[in-house]
Amino acid sequence: MSHHHETPMRSSNRDLQEIEKNMDRRRFLTKTSLGIGSLALGSLIGMEKIFAGNPQTPPMVSESANGLEGLPHFMPKAKRVIYLFQAGGPSQLDLYDYKPKLVDLHGQELPDSVRDGQRLTGMSADQSSFPMASSAFKFKQYGQSRAWVSELMPHTAEIVDELCFIKSMQTSQINHDPAITFFQTGHQLPGRPSMGAWLSYGLGSDNKNLPAFIVLVSKDAVQDQPLYARLWGNGFLPSQYQGIQFRSGKDPVLYLGNPENYDGQDRREMLDYLKSLNEAQFDTYGDPEISARIAQYEMAFRMQTSVPEVTDMSQEPDWVYEMYGEESRDPGTYAANCLLARKLIEKDVKFVQLYHQGWDHHGNLPNGIKNQCQKTDQATSALIKDLKQRGLLEDTLVVWGGEFGRTVYSQGTLSADNYGRDHHPRSFTKWMCGAGVKPGFSYGETDDFGYNVVKDPVHVHDLQATILHLFGIDHEKLTYKHQGRRFRLTDVEGHVVKSILT
Amino acid sequence: MTEDFITFIGRFHPLWVHLPIGFLIISVLLKGYVVLGKKPFLAEAVNFTLLLGTISALIAALLGFLLSRSGGYESNLLDIHLVAGWTTVLISAIAFWLNKNEHRFSKKLNYSVLGSLMLVLSVTGHFGGSLTHGEDYLTAYAPFGGKQEENTVRLLASMDQAEVFTDVIQPILRSNCQSCHRPGKSKGELNMTSYEGLLKGGENGPVINSLVGGKSELIRRITLPEDHDDFMPSEGKKPLSEEEIEWLTWWIEKGNADPKISIMKADEDLIAWAKPTLNILGAEKILAVSIDTVYLRTLEKIGFRIRVLSQETGALDVVLPSEVANGKASELLKDLLPIKEHIYWLSLAETGIQDPDLSMIAQFSNLRRLRIENNSISDAGISDLKNLSHLEVLNLNGTKISASGLGSIAEIKSLKSLYLWNTEIKPQDEWVKKISSEKVNVVFGT
Numbered sequence: 001m002s003h004h005h006e007t008p009m010r011s012s013n014r015d016l017q018e019i020e021k022n023m024d025r026r027r028f029l030t031k032t033s034l035g036i037g038s039l040a041l042g043s044l045i046g047m048e049k050i051f052a053g054n055p056q057t058p059p060m061v062s063e064s065a066n067g068l069e070g071l072p073h074f075m076p077k078a079k080r081v082i083y084l085f086q087a088g089g090p091s092q093l094d095l096y097d098y099k100p101k102l103v104d105l106h107g108q109e110l111p112d113s114v115r116d117g118q119r120l121t122g123m124s125a126d127q128s129s130f131p132m133a134s135s136a137f138k139f140k141q142y143g144q145s146r147a148w149v150s151e152l153m154p155h156t157a158e159i160v161d162e163l164c165f166i167k168s169m170q171t172s173q174i175n176h177d178p179a180i181t182f183f184q185t186g187h188q189l190p191g192r193p194s195m196g197a198w199l200s201y202g203l204g205s206d207n208k209n210l211p212a213f214i215v216l217v218s219k220d221a222v223q224d225q226p227l228y229a230r231l232w233g234n235g236f237l238p239s240q241y242q243g244i245q246f247r248s249g250k251d252p253v254l255y256l257g258n259p260e261n262y263d264g265q266d267r268r269e270m271l272d273y274l275k276s277l278n279e280a281q282f283d284t285y286g287d288p289e290i291s292a293r294i295a296q297y298e299m300a301f302r303m304q305t306s307v308p309e310v311t312d313m314s315q316e317p318d319w320v321y322e323m324y325g326e327e328s329r330d331p332g333t334y335a336a337n338c339l340l341a342r343k344l345i346e347k348d349v350k351f352v353q354l355y356h357q358g359w360d361h362h363g364n365l366p367n368g369i370k371n372q373c374q375k376t377d378q379a380t381s382a383l384i385k386d387l388k389q390r391g392l393l394e395d396t397l398v399v400w401g402g403e404f405g406r407t408v409y410s411q412g413t414l415s416a417d418n419y420g421r422d423h424h425p426r427s428f429t430k431w432m433c434g435a436g437v438k439p440g441f442s443y444g445e446t447d448d449f450g451y452n453v454v455k456d457p458v459h460v461h462d463l464q465a466t467i468l469h470l471f472g473i474d475h476e477k478l479t480y481k482h483q484g485r486r487f488r489l490t491d492v493e494g495h496v497v498k499s500i501l502t
Numbered sequence: 503m504t505e506d507f508i509t510f511i512g513r514f515h516p517l518w519v520h521l522p523i524g525f526l527i528i529s530v531l532l533k534g535y536v537v538l539g540k541k542p543f544l545a546e547a548v549n550f551t552l553l554l555g556t557i558s559a560l561i562a563a564l565l566g567f568l569l570s571r572s573g574g575y576e577s578n579l580l581d582i583h584l585v586a587g588w589t590t591v592l593i594s595a596i597a598f599w600l601n602k603n604e605h606r607f608s609k610k611l612n613y614s615v616l617g618s619l620m621l622v623l624s625v626t627g628h629f630g631g632s633l634t635h636g637e638d639y640l641t642a643y644a645p646f647g648g649k650q651e652e653n654t655v656r657l658l659a660s661m662d663q664a665e666v667f668t669d670v671i672q673p674i675l676r677s678n679c680q681s682c683h684r685p686g687k688s689k690g691e692l693n694m695t696s697y698e699g700l701l702k703g704g705e706n707g708p709v710i711n712s713l714v715g716g717k718s719e720l721i722r723r724i725t726l727p728e729d730h731d732d733f734m735p736s737e738g739k740k741p742l743s744e745e746e747i748e749w750l751t752w753w754i755e756k757g758n759a760d761p762k763i764s765i766m767k768a769d770e771d772l773i774a775w776a777k778p779t780l781n782i783l784g785a786e787k788i789l790a791v792s793i794d795t796v797y798l799r800t801l802e803k804i805g806f807r808i809r810v811l812s813q814e815t816g817a818l819d820v821v822l823p824s825e826v827a828n829g830k831a832s833e834l835l836k837d838l839l840p841i842k843e844h845i846y847w848l849s850l851a852e853t854g855i856q857d858p859d860l861s862m863i864a865q866f867s868n869l870r871r872l873r874i875e876n877n878s879i880s881d882a883g884i885s886d887l888k889n890l891s892h893l894e895v896l897n898l899n900g901t902k903i904s905a906s907g908l909g910s911i912a913e914i915k916s917l918k919s920l921y922l923w924n925t926e927i928k929p930q931d932e933w934v935k936k937i938s939s940e941k942v943n944v945v946f947g948t
Contacts, residue, residue: 075774075812079819206807206821348807348821385948391873391897391921395847472811498744 067204072472077436077502079206079395081199081467082341082352084380086372087180088225088359091406091421092429093450094135094369097167098148101448102134102408110409114451121174123362123411124422130409132449133419136366145440152373155381161440162384162393163431164500168444168453171404171425171460176225176360179403179425183460184231186489193235193480194243195464196351198489199471201234201241202478206348209306211244211299213351214344219248219332220375222358222368232353236482238288240295243353246340248332252311256304264304271301310347311340323386325378335379342386345396359402363412363420384433393434397470401430408449427453430463436470436502443500458497465494470501505572512569519562519630525555526594526623530616533601552598559591566630579633586626593619658782661773664765666753667697670776674746675700678735697761710759718754721747745775778814793818793844801837811846817868819847827853835862842866849873851897857883868892875899875921881907888913900924908933923947 093099110130119125137150140157147160156163173179178188185192193201200212215232232243246252258264275294282290313331320339321328328335334356341352356376361368380400387393405428406421427446433439445455465475468489475494479486529551536544566587570580597615604612631639658664675694683694683704692704700720703709709720717725723734724742735741742750749772757763765773793816798808805826811817818841822834831853838845845866851873860883863872869890880902887893888910896911899921908927911920920937922944927934929946938944 070813072811072813074814075817079809203809206809207823389899389921389923389945389947391875391895391899391919391923391945394871394895394919496744 068202068478071202071478073474073477074472076470076472077395078397078467078470079435080345080348080350080352081397081399081471082345082383083195083354084338084376084383084398084400085180085183085353085355086359086376086400086402087227087355087357088176088361089179089402089404089406089423089428090359090372091135091361091365091369092167092427093133093406093408093421094137094365095150095153095373096148096165096429096431097405097427097446097450098139098150099134099408099446099448099450100139102132102450105132105449106134107131107414110449110451114447114449116452118426119174120407121423124407124409127411131414132408133410133414133421136417136419143440145442147440147442152369153377155378159381159384159433162388163433163441164437164439165429165431165442166444166458166463166497166500167427167429167442167446168455168457169401169405169428169430169460169463170453170457171428174404174423174425176403176423177228179423180227180231183403185233185235186461186464186491190228190230191235192487193237193241193489194230194232195467195489196232196243196353197234197237197241198468198478199351199473201237201480202473203350203471206350207306209302210310210344210347210349211303212349213241213243213353214349215243215245215353215355216337216340217245217248218334218337218354218356218375220327220330220334221356222371224360225357227355227357231355236487237480239292240299243351246311248337250331252331252340253303253307256300256307258304267301267304271297306347310343313339320386324382327375328379334376335382338379338383342383342390342392345387345392346390361406361421364418365406365420366418387434395435397435397437397467398433399430399467400432402428404428408451424451426451432500438500438502441500443497456499459493461490461494462497465490466497466500469496508568509572512565512567512572515562515565515569516634518558518565519627522555522559522562522590522594523623523627525551525558526590526619529555529597530620533616549598549602552594552601556591556594556598559587559594563587563591575633579629583626583629583633586622586629590619590622590626593622656781658780661777661780661782662764662766664776664780664782665761666749666757666763666765666768667761669765669780670749671753673779674742674749678740678742678746682735701759710754721751721754724750745772748772749776794840797840801841804834804837806834806837815846816844817846818844820845821849822853824852824854827855829854831855832859835859839865843868845869847871850877852876855879860884860886863887864889866890871895873897875901876924878902880904881910885910887911890914892916894918897921898925903927905931905933908937912937917942920944 093102108131110132115130124130135150137152139148139150141147142149142157143161145161147163147165149157149160171179171182173182173188181190182188184194186195194213196213196215203212205212213232217227229245232245234240234242244253247254258267274297278290278294278297282294311331313329313336316339324339325335327333328339330336331340334354337354341354344352356372358372359369384393384398387396387398405424405426407424409422410419411422412420427450443456444453444458446452447454468475468478475488475490475496479488481487529548532544532551533548535541536548566584570584593615597612597619600607600612600615628640656669658669664670679694682689683692683699685693685695690704690706692709693699693702700710701708703719706719709718709723711718723732724747726733728741733741749768752768752772753759753763757767765776768776798818801820802808805823807821807823809819811819820838822831827834827850831850832855835850835855839862842865846868848863848866848869848871850863852875855874855877857879860874860879863869863874864886867890870892872887872890872893872895875897876899878901881904884898884901884903884907887896891914893914894916896914896917896919900923903922903925905927908931911917912933918941920942922934923946927946929944934944
């Protein structure tokens with residue numbers, strides 16, 4: 001191409017330049033044999049054609065909305081997912097995992113045989129005593145499934161016959177950030193693609209006017225533990241597959257409106273010119289991120305109409321707000337995000353990820369958790385009911401839960417009506433609901449202390465494998481080659497939990 | 503230059519590869535003749551044939567690379583063949599150069615490079631053969647491997663002719679167990695090639711205890727942790743897949759290890775898994791082939807959202823967004839007729855379809871899920887749907903259906919969920935009681 005773009009690192013040989021453009025260094029090194037082959041053929045056959053068939057070549061803009069060839073691997077049950085992530089680690093012992101024997105054991109030392117030498121966090125490891133704390137809240141059985149739910153979740157109690165509880169969740173991470181990163185990306189260290197990115201990479205987008213993966217973070221939560229954008233990041237996948245975070249407020253995406261005195265008539269033309277410039281740049285450098293950028297500009301253009309439309313709440317009748325709770329009138333709250341999630345799902349957005357922080361109750365748990373439940377219980381339940389009546393639960397999966405559970409022993413002193421609980425990765429409760437998951441079902445059991453799993457453990461990778469399975473994906477086959485290795489969401493583990501599937 | 507032309511050139515690979523094989527082998531044979539037969543005057547011929555070998559190997563590798571672009575090859579084998587192929591090119595070049603400069607290096611080095619050239623050439627050739635003829639082509643009829651006459655799956659006239667033992671269990675045992683448990687090898691004195699052999703069991707007693715209950719020895723062995731001494735298949739062979747284990751368990755426990763039990767008795771999931779492995783006359787597989795992807799792209803351009811649900815059956819999920827329908831849904835629906843057999847999920851929510859349009863939808867005989875909510879359609883149109891014999895989910899929210907209109911819906915035996923929110927039908931209506939059951943879930947608003 002033109003000599004302006006030459007850098008000292010680039011070859012002056014035209015054919016070599018072509019090779020350099022089409023491969024980054026690492027890919028070149030791993031595919032040296034192909035490189036040599038193509039080089040010799042460069043003068044015989046047009047280069048682009050050779051690389052067009054190469055599966056490693058990042059998809060061009062026009063194809064980015066479609067999924068990978070060969071996917072789904074089998075008939076899916078789920079078309080979309082809403083993941084209600086309760087960041088901080090909600091206490092399973094005070095919400096869903098009812099342990100009546102703890103009432104008698106209240107205040108007694110946690111037996112060493114139960115703890116079994118487990119290494120605790122630095123926050124409670126130095127405690128001289130580990131008194132067990134029974135929940136301060138009353139539990140009752142609900143629905144035909146007779147599921148135990150504490151009085152903290154009266155609205156969720158109404159929908160237990162729709163839910164599939166997994167009481168035997170386990171993770172390998174004991175602190176917030178690695179544990180959430182592990183849940184969302186399959187690895188505790190940053191750098192891997194998130195589940196939503198994998199799904200949108202593998203299956204593409206059903207609605208080309210909206211991102212396939214949208215993230216909503218509650219503004220009304222106690223933001224004691226940070227959330228990082230890598231939790232919805234694309235990792236090493238092309239960047240158009242990352243989650244798009246909608247801002248928690250009235251204007252979910254900034255700068256979508258046209259500036260004053262500009263009617264937007266020539267916006268399309270302007271973007272077409274920009275696109276041709278970017279394409280010229282792509283021709284020269286072949287950097288896959290340039291095509292990702294083109295795709296993102298196009299998406300932003302379409303979002304100028306689609307986002308105001310989908311976030312317009314003025315058409316929702318009053319009974320909807322009453323159902324989700326009055327806070328749902330205030331954009332950016334958990335309740336409003338649940339309502340928005342429903343609207344996004346109606347538009348066939350594939351992955352809607354909610355985050356609600358503030359479940360990290362090391363001390364003063366009874367008060368803290370009450371507050372959390374008040375902000376989330378009604379809207380969560382309303383979302384399920386609303387999806388159900390609209391027929392959307394048939395192909396929408398809803399997942400509720402945090403990154404780990406909380407300890408049976410009290411962190412800090414145990415008083416008559418107060419206690420705290422530390423992080424507990426060995427057992428906690430999550431629930432799923434909707435597409436392809438058994439309704440009114442409970443899976444797995446913990447011991448009488450709620451400390452260890454005694455039946456049917458489900459590890460984080462198992463849950464991820466199961467979610468992918470519901471989308472018709474064999475978790476072992478959805479891979480991406482990066483740095484010489486084929487990576488997958490479930491790393492080298494994960495078993496589909498078939499027992500919870502319909 | 504077109505993809506087709508690349509494929510055209512690539513297909514010369516199988517023809518061309520025999521040249522480097524011949525050149526390189528003759529060069530090594532010549533080398534042996536020169537050294538052992540003391541014919542130094544032929545030394546130059548070794549160089550010449552090695553050079554020919556190198557050049558022809560390079561061309562073969564390039565042709566092979568082009569051929570691999572056309573796809574359709576098993577990727578593991580392809581990767582090995584590809585790496586081995588390029589290694590052959592590299593080593594033959596090195597061998598040529600070393601041989602030419604033999605006086606500068608040790609003879610031993612030269613001989614060992616020629617030796618490894620032969621080795622890598624064989625490896626390349628072997629995997630190339632495996633790619634085209636199948637992995638067990640070479641050994642299938644070897645005297646030491648045991649002949650596998652029954653390797654072909656029998657042809658069935660229809661799905662319900664399939665028998666669990668013959669058409670599912672036998673193939674599973676064949677690919678996982680029979681290499682050790684067969685007449686002539688019979689490890690653990692167990693012969694798994696026949697039903698009688700299975701029943702007889704091995705040196706530790708029976709392997710199938712279908713009547714005693716509990717886990718059969720066979721199931722226990724294949725479900726143990728992989729590092730357990732008793733785990734089967736032993737010696738690090740590939741463990742059985744979950745579905746294979748499920749099938750064996752089903753056959754022994756639910757099917758009483760009956761050698762003639764029909765496949766139709768098994769669970770839907772299991773049948774679905776086994777289906778693609780069966781060889782059924784005129785089976786659904788043909789559907790997948792007949793999908794016209796170019797036409798799908800056309801439909802997408804019109805504004806339909808189309809998703810492939812299953813590559814196996816060619817099942818599609820089709821959505822007509824209401825903003826696309828925009829008053830011309832009836833017209834647009836006609837565009838779906840060419841792919842009507844493929845549509846398994848269909849959403850026409852809020853598209854303004856009318857009663858007459860439903861007679862067209864009634865032709866979509868494979869429909870599993872149908873969303874026609876929020877349209878002004880009534881009993882007259884809805885009665886057309888009663889012949890959709892696979893329909894499982896029907897969303898009639900916000901339609902004008904009346905309680906008596908449910909009569910035709912009740913005829914859909916496959917139905918599992920029915921949505922009647924925002925209709926005039928009440929949960930206490932007689933037809934609702936008649937239609938809702940253990941199997942059919944009728945949903946109203948909350």
